[in-house]
Amino acid sequence: MKLMAAAAIAGGLVAAPMIGAGTASAIPNVCDGAGCVPYVSTEAQLGEFCKQNTRYNYGFDGSGNTLACNSKSTWISSPPLVGVRTLRSACDSTGVAQSPDGVPLVCKDGAWSADYWTMFYG
Template sequence: MKLMVAAALAGGLLAAPLIGVGAGTASALPGTCDGSGCVPFVRAGVQAGGHCLQTTRYNYGFDSSGNTLACNSKSTWISSPPLVGVRTLRSVCDTSAVAQSPDGVPLVCEDGAWSADYWTMFYG
């Protein structure tokens, strides 16, 4: 019995520090986050007009001033609306900014919902 109590206490002590991880950044939707700093695979230190490797996912970068850039169809960094975080496809929105889906698809707020936005990648 003492061994079970000790194991339960040890498990609780080990798990306790994990409870506060991400405090204040939780979202009601799984896989979402607020702020550009939580968006995965955003390249830092890119320059408008500079070369990039264009793909269909994870195409955002920040210049040295923190401005959002996107890699276009010509493999060049171009100006983009501000990146506001990770959002799920078709979730509600009301902004002129851009977001990224949990799996890296660029999103734009269109008609009140986040929609896939491949315009920059293929035509920009």
């Protein structure tokens, strides 16, 4: 009986630091403004070559306009990039966003939704 109690206490002592360490990244990263969006190309040029991916596909031209890399590996015009948002969070924007893990998002029916149209059909 004492052995079981000692094992339970030891398990609790090991688990407690793990629980505390896990809370640091429990809240998804969101931000307002295009300047805080990670992995945005700052050397994009409308109509020029780009490396098309399914994630992190936005860029800015020299004037600060938002561009997106399409399925033909060409930079095309895009609505303004408004920041990082989480999938299915509430929205009322006419711009585009990027999820914390790089998925392109568009505001549709009041919620941020994955939007691969540009990447595959644009």
